Amino acid sequence: MWDVVVVGARVAGAATALLQARQGARVLLVDRVRFPSDTLSTHQVQPAGIDILERWGLLKALGDAPGHERVRFDIDGTLIEGAFPGGGRLYSPRRTVLDTALVQAAADAGAEVVQGYHVAGLLRDDDGRVTGIRGRDGSEHRAGLVVGADGKHSLVAREVRARTVVEAPVRTVASYSYWEGVEIGHGELYHRPGRAVAAFPTNGGLTMVYACAPVGEFDEWRRDPEAGLVQTLDRCGDLGDRVRAGKRVERVRTTNDLPNRIREATGPGWALVGDARMVMDPVTAQGISNALRDAEQVADRTRMFRITQRIARLTPPGGILRPLLKAVARSDAATTRFLGIFAGTVTTALPWGGRSRTPRAACPR
Numbered sequence: 443m444w445d446v447v448v449v450g451a452r453v454a455g456a457a458t459a460l461l462q463a464r465q466g467a468r469v470l471l472v473d474r475v476r477f478p479s480d481t482l483s484t485h486q487v488q489p490a491g492i493d494i495l496e497r498w499g500l501l502k503a504l505g506d507a508p509g510h511e512r513v514r515f516d517i518d519g520t521l522i523e524g525a526f527p528g529g530g531r532l533y534s535p536r537r538t539v540l541d542t543a544l545v546q547a548a549a550d551a552g553a554e555v556v557q558g559y560h561v562a563g564l565l566r567d568d569d570g571r572v573t574g575i576r577g578r579d580g581s582e583h584r585a586g587l588v589v590g591a592d593g594k595h596s597l598v599a600r601e602v603r604a605r606t607v608v609e610a611p612v613r614t615v616a617s618y619s620y621w622e623g624v625e626i627g628h629g630e631l632y633h634r635p636g637r638a639v640a641a642f643p644t645n646g647g648l649t650m651v652y653a654c655a656p657v658g659e660f661d662e663w664r665r666d667p668e669a670g671l672v673q674t675l676d677r678c679g680d681l682g683d684r685v686r687a688g689k690r691v692e693r694v695r696t697t698n699d700l701p702n703r704i705r706e707a708t709g710p711g712w713a714l715v716g717d718a719r720m721v722m723d724p725v726t727a728q729g730i731s732n733a734l735r736d737a738e739q740v741a742d743r744t745r746m747f748r749i750t751q752r753i754a755r756l757t758p759p760g761g762i763l764r765p766l767l768k769a770v771a772r773s774d775a776a777t778t779r780f781l782g783i784f785a786g787t788v789t790t791a792l793p794w795g796g797r798s799r800t801p802r803a804a805c806p807r
């Protein structure tokens with residue numbers, strides 16, 4: 443019996459498993475793929491997402507992707523170029539790098555990670571409450587909480603019939619690829635009538651180049667995605683020339699599978715995080731940061747729930763808790779963090795490590 447089973451082990455799932463395991467929960471993290479594994483994503487992580495990784499001590503998950511304090515945003519000829527607030531940095535790590543590092547971090551924190559495991563359905567009790575997962579191989583795993591981090595076509599969301607709260611039509615078709623030898627400093631963003639473009643340095647000295655067009659142009663665009671991509675760059679100053687001076691080193695990926703949808707996030711025995719909960723057009727590059735934020739929100743709720751169950755037992759602090767509390771009492775800084783947990787202003791301190799003995803205590807309801 444697990445406290446938490448997480449379905450999907452990329453940014454939302456690995457991060458959720460990591461934080462739950464750091465709280466001392468028994469966590470199973472499964473994914474049908476094996477890491478390192480790529481996925482369709484142009485992978486800019488906004489400064490808000492980078493702040494989260496930094497708070498978790500995981501900046502190393504970015505590998506050798508360069509960080510950018512400045513960005514150049516050309517909106518139909520109006521140039522907005524400058525620094526992010528508070529010295530924030532944007533990075534664009536390959537998903538083969540970022541996701542693999544997060545999976546490893548979850549395992550290091552104590553989560554059991556099973557790769558190549560395809561979830562086929564959910565288990566339920568007589569009241570319809572979700573109680574676990576069933577694999578394609580027929581295996582079953584029971585849990586106090588099942589987290590669907592299984593992306594925009596989430597099986598978990600489908601099985602629990604999570605309601606769609608907001609939905610908008612698909613608006614764009616997106617293409618991107620990787621070039622070496624492109625002269626580029628910090629990230630560049632362009633908006634032109636009917637087009638948006640981004641070019642960002644990423645791991646291994648490569649530059650990721652992305653362009654999108656209205657989804658109605660999909661058939662025409664996919665006949666020659668490279669031409670669509672590179673010709674679009676010619677609308678962006680000398681970017682087309684700079685990209686052509688380099689060498690494309692990977693295939694051009696193109697997709698119109700870009701839904702815009704927000705689903706309800708929790709129900710009896712289940713929660714959704716990442717794209718399973720909210721997916722939107724990548725033109726604003728928010729999905730990865732949202733996924734990390736979701737993991738933190740679930741962790742905050744479950745942590746306070748577990749702490750409250752512990753305190754509500756009204757038993758004297760046992761085990762390592764008593765010396766820990768004495769150490770907190772001796773330090774002004776630790777006391778401030780301790781009080782911050784109850785004040786709701788400290789989210790990362792975990793003074794109540796140790797395993798939950800009542801698996802249902804993992805449910806955030």
Ligand SMILES: Cc1cc2nc3c(=O)[nH]c(=O)nc-3n(C[C@H](O)[C@H](O)[C@H](O)COP(=O)(O)OP(=O)(O)OC[C@H]3O[C@@H](n4cnc5c(N)ncnc54)[C@H](O)[C@@H]3O)c2cc1C
Nearest residue numbers: 450453454474483484485486561592593716717724729730
């Ligand atoms: C073209 C494109 C460009 C993008 N660019 C950016 C960008 O620049 N910046 C940004 O922040 N976001 C971007 N995004 C969005 C970003 O990729 C997603 O928001 C992010 O990947 C969501 O992460 P996730 O962990 O929720 O889901 P996913 O990354 O979709 O991972 C879901 C995982 O669940 C697993 N899974 C699914 N079903 C099962 C099952 N039944 N059993 C076991 N495992 C299962 C899958 O194998 C997968 O590994 C882009 C998206 C696209 C399509």
